[in-house]
Amino acid sequence: MTDIAIQITEAAHRFGGVAALAPTSLSVRRGELLCLIGPSGCGKSTLLNIMGGLLVPESGRAEIFGEAITGPRPDRIAFVFQESTLMPWNTIIENIELGLIFQGAAKAGRRERAAEALAAVGLSEFANHYPSQLSGGMRQRAALARVLCLDTDIILMDEPFGALDEQTRMVLGEDLSVLLSRTGKTIVFVTHSLGEAVFLADRVAVFSARPGTIKTIVEVGAAHPRTPEFVTSAEFAALRNRLYTELHEEIRRTMGPELRLAAASADGGRVAG
Amino acid sequence: MRASRAIQLAFVAVLFALWWQATHGWHVSALLLPTPLAVLLRARVLISSGEVWTPLAATAIEVAGAFSLSAVIGLALGVFIARAGLRIRVAEPLLTALNAIPAILFFPLFTLVFGLGAGSKIALGATIGVFPIALNTISGLSNVERPLITAAISMGASRMALLRHVLLPAAAPSVLAGLRIGLTLSFLAVLGGETIASFDGLGHQIADAADNMEAATMYAYILVVVLVAAVLNQALARLDGFGQRR
Numbered sequence: 001m002t003d004i005a006i007q008i009t010e011a012a013h014r015f016g017g018v019a020a021l022a023p024t025s026l027s028v029r030r031g032e033l034l035c036l037i038g039p040s041g042c043g044k045s046t047l048l049n050i051m052g053g054l055l056v057p058e059s060g061r062a063e064i065f066g067e068a069i070t071g072p073r074p075d076r077i078a079f080v081f082q083e084s085t086l087m088p089w090n091t092i093i094e095n096i097e098l099g100l101i102f103q104g105a106a107k108a109g110r111r112e113r114a115a116e117a118l119a120a121v122g123l124s125e126f127a128n129h130y131p132s133q134l135s136g137g138m139r140q141r142a143a144l145a146r147v148l149c150l151d152t153d154i155i156l157m158d159e160p161f162g163a164l165d166e167q168t169r170m171v172l173g174e175d176l177s178v179l180l181s182r183t184g185k186t187i188v189f190v191t192h193s194l195g196e197a198v199f200l201a202d203r204v205a206v207f208s209a210r211p212g213t214i215k216t217i218v219e220v221g222a223a224h225p226r227t228p229e230f231v232t233s234a235e236f237a238a239l240r241n242r243l244y245t246e247l248h249e250e251i252r253r254t255m256g257p258e259l260r261l262a263a264a265s266a267d268g269g270r271v272a273g
Numbered sequence: 274m275r276a277s278r279a280i281q282l283a284f285v286a287v288l289f290a291l292w293w294q295a296t297h298g299w300h301v302s303a304l305l306l307p308t309p310l311a312v313l314l315r316a317r318v319l320i321s322s323g324e325v326w327t328p329l330a331a332t333a334i335e336v337a338g339a340f341s342l343s344a345v346i347g348l349a350l351g352v353f354i355a356r357a358g359l360r361i362r363v364a365e366p367l368l369t370a371l372n373a374i375p376a377i378l379f380f381p382l383f384t385l386v387f388g389l390g391a392g393s394k395i396a397l398g399a400t401i402g403v404f405p406i407a408l409n410t411i412s413g414l415s416n417v418e419r420p421l422i423t424a425a426i427s428m429g430a431s432r433m434a435l436l437r438h439v440l441l442p443a444a445a446p447s448v449l450a451g452l453r454i455g456l457t458l459s460f461l462a463v464l465g466g467e468t469i470a471s472f473d474g475l476g477h478q479i480a481d482a483a484d485n486m487e488a489a490t491m492y493a494y495i496l497v498v499v500l501v502a503a504v505l506n507q508a509l510a511r512l513d514g515f516g517q518r519r
Contacts, residue, residue: 083418
């Protein structure tokens with residue numbers, strides 16, 4: 001059996017004639033957590049949707065475990081999205097169960113499996129709450145429980161903590177690292193946060209500006225689960241700096257040239273302040 | 274909440290006070306406006322003698338028939354149209370345009386086809402009630418948040434599962450609002466039809482009493498209609514509350 005979970009070969013895509021993803025190839029190893037990082041609109045989410053079968057690329061191929069992907073594979077791939085995708089009219093436990101219903105799981109044991117997953121993310125006491133009664137962080141935690149409950153080999157996460165504040169994000173990242181280090185699942189994680197990428201990933205794939213493709217891949221050696229101490233280590237800082245350098249010029253390229261101090265000081269010399 | 278209820282009750286009280294003043298102080302002719310007391314006494318007689326029940330039942334059956342028809346047709350039409358973007362683009366402006374035609378114009382035709390009995394009132398009520406229900410169903414179903422649909426599909430939801438667990442619950446508040454408007458319009462249409470040409474019903478009694486210059490009877494029946502509308506409104510408010518539960 002192959003050690004490659006996801007194989008992308010020369011995949012490219014355009015939306016309405018605008019190139020979103022330049023031909024890109026990428027192998028995701030079985031059991032690793034790979035982060036995709038890059039400027040806005042560089043095609044990270046496009047690539048993720050191609051991996052998950054939500055989008056069929058105009059050219060190139062996507063395979064999981066050696067099988068071509070042509071549509072959603074709820075038996076093997078699960079998604080976590082940036083927006084809350086919990087159904088607002090269902091309670092938290094009903095939402096997790098609904099994932100199993102969609103997936104086609106047998107009725108027997110569904111409620112128990114959902115309750116177990118909820119316990120794993122520490123939300124048992126909120127089982128009968130509605131999503132609107134939970135904070136953004138708790139909602140994403142519930143979404144994580146849903147994905148764990150679906151028990152797929154591959155989890156694709158599209159900026160799952162993107163709408164959350166920095167502190168909540170850090171804590172959820174730690175939880176994610178703990179939860180996932182036990183399961184051996186293959187995870188691809190799109191993020192804008194350099195720190196999040198270094199903290200979570202085994203490898204970080206850095207995208208170039210649009211139409212994006214993978215510019216370089218940075219390895220993160222530290223073992224999982226990662227602790228808050230890792231965040232303050234020199235290794236963490238060095239990796240984060242390296243990603244910053246890689247990304248900076250790409251982001252500049254999408255945003256236009258750097259502002260000149262001279263141009264700014266035309267506005268009444270307030271720059272000095 | 275209590276203050277607003279008090280103001281509403283005060284508003285009704287002021288109306289009655291003005292009515293009383295008009296008949297006692299300003300001496301408006303009793304042929305046009307009988308005293309509140311005369312009307313209330315007449316209403317009591319209508320109710321205690323059982324005279325009111327036959328027309329009330331006739332109207333209730335017509336409204337029930339008209340609303341059931343418009344609900345079934347409106348919901349089915351709405352779900353069918355909302356299933357495809359092309360159908361929405363074709364049908365929605367069409368329905369909106371048709372809805373702008375005063376359906377009461379077709380009432381003479383309905384009486385020719387369905388007769389002067391319940392049939393023509395049901396046809397009119399259903400014709401008027403079906404549009405808001407269909408339009409609200411379409412708008413509810415086509416405005417479901419995209420990420421919810423994407424997430425459900427990524428988890429393997431079939432078309433039926435998607436409709437049942439995502440689309441319909443998401444559209445429920447809009448659909449219920451449509452049903453509420455549909456019921457109100459059906460009720461208005463049935464009563465309107467009855468006052469124009471009919472054998473029976475509350476609207477018929479009102480028109481009849483007016484023809485016979487029995488002002489007290491006419492107002493007593495109007496009072497009954499107001500009561501029925503209030504009860505209906507309460508029931509609908511409850512329905513709306515159910516739709517908004519989240």
